[in-house]
Amino acid sequence: MTIVMVVYVASVVGINLIDSENMSASARIALSLIPVLPAIAMVFVIIRYVRRIDEVQQRIITEACLVSLIIVGLACFTYGFVEGAVSLPEISLIWVFPSLIGTAGISLPFVRLRYV
Structure with missing residues (x-):
């Protein structure tokens, strides 16, 4: 890595x-x-x-990735509608993948709490 x-x-x-x-x-x-x-x-x-890694850790990582997908997806979706309604700066697509990874990393400890 x-x-x-x-x-x-x-x-x-x-x-x-x-x-x-x-x-x-x-x-x-x-x-x-x-x-x-x-x-x-x-x-x-x-x-x-x-x-x-073991199945529990796989499930935790998968759920964190799903949370990230939902958060970033809805944020992009929402920003796209608002951007079309008012004058907002365009955000480059280059930020979507790092946002997904970063949000998954941030959500991981919160998802892990469900399994403690």
């Missing part, structure tokens, strides 16, 4: 250090997708971890 995270951080920093203004659109797209590769690898690392 640590190696994948280091590769992710290095790729994000690396693509921002490259002058891409003189590149073609397809090259800029390819460059911008480089950090997605370690993010995909991280998904497989997380799945492997969850499969190795």
Whole structure:
């Protein structure tokens, strides 16, 4: 997990250090997708971890992820309606995945309380 995270951080920093203004659109797209590769690898690392823990811990993590999905999903849904009704700043889609992960991490201790 640590190696994948280091590769992710290095790729994000690396693509921002490259002058891409003189590149073609397809090259800029390819460059911008480089950090997605370690993010995909991280998904497989997380799945492997969850499969190795016991069933109760799997259930706790699954419920925390569901809580996160509901909270972030409803927040995006609600913001989209309000954004269309009044002048609000647009929020980039790049924040949805980190919000899901962060909200799952925050909800995990609260979900765990049900099993104590």
